[in-house]
Amino acid sequence: MTVNGTVRELEVEPRRLLVQSLREELDLTGTHVGCDTSQCGACTVHLDGRAVKSCTVLTVQADGSTITTIEGLAPSSDELHPMQTAFWEKHGLQCGFCTPGMIMTAVDLLEHNSDPTDDEIRHAIEGNICRCTGYHNIVLAIRAAAVAMRDGAGAPVTV
Incomplete structure (x- = not known):
């Protein structure tokens, strides 16, 4: 593999x-x-x-x-994927335990639907449990990543 x-x-x-x-x-x-x-x-x-x-x-x-x-x-060890950047900027995490799975699910969503509604975002992540955030900021982060990736502003961020 x-x-x-x-x-x-x-x-x-x-x-x-x-x-x-x-x-x-x-x-x-x-x-x-x-x-x-x-x-x-x-x-x-x-x-x-x-x-x-x-x-x-x-x-x-x-x-x-x-x-x-x-x-x-991410494209390299010192850059973030646009979804990771959006989670960081929109405070889409607290303890961070669910974050990797949430991000991977969200990236899959945007690769198949570049302009999802909030309902479509919530439906896509319904198999991912977050006990900290209440999902509001996660949805905001996914929406922000969708805009960045769709508009070509999704260039990796150097960290």
């Missing part, structure tokens, strides 16, 4: 979850484990261009696939 642009080969037990392989074998700990039951969305990654909850995917099912984690979303 290709993870964040790098071809990776792993030997894993057939029952090993993708989230476990990402965190424990590849040390990509930005993908969080929240509920282990596909309820919270903290483990969301992109698998072949679509947001999936990596606690529901066996690593062997991802064989030959392209995976992007939160660590691979």
Whole structure:
């Protein structure tokens, strides 16, 4: 499989979850484990261009696939993706535990719908639980990222 642009080969037990392989074998700990039951969305990654909850995917099912984690979303280690910038600027996070999964879900939404309504944003993130923010600033951040990405102002921000 290709993870964040790098071809990776792993030997894993057939029952090993993708989230476990990402965190424990590849040390990509930005993908969080929240509920282990596909309820919270903290483990969301992109698998072949679509947001999936990596606690529901066996690593062997991802064989030959392209995976992007939160660590691979930005163009480089000193730049932020426009969605990350929007979450930062619009205060779309508090404790940050849900943030990687929320961002990965939101990026998937905007890649398939560049101008979503607030209702469409809320529908897209309904599989991601945030216990801190009440979602208002998350929706504002996704809306801001949509504008930035659509208008070409979504150039990465150097940090």
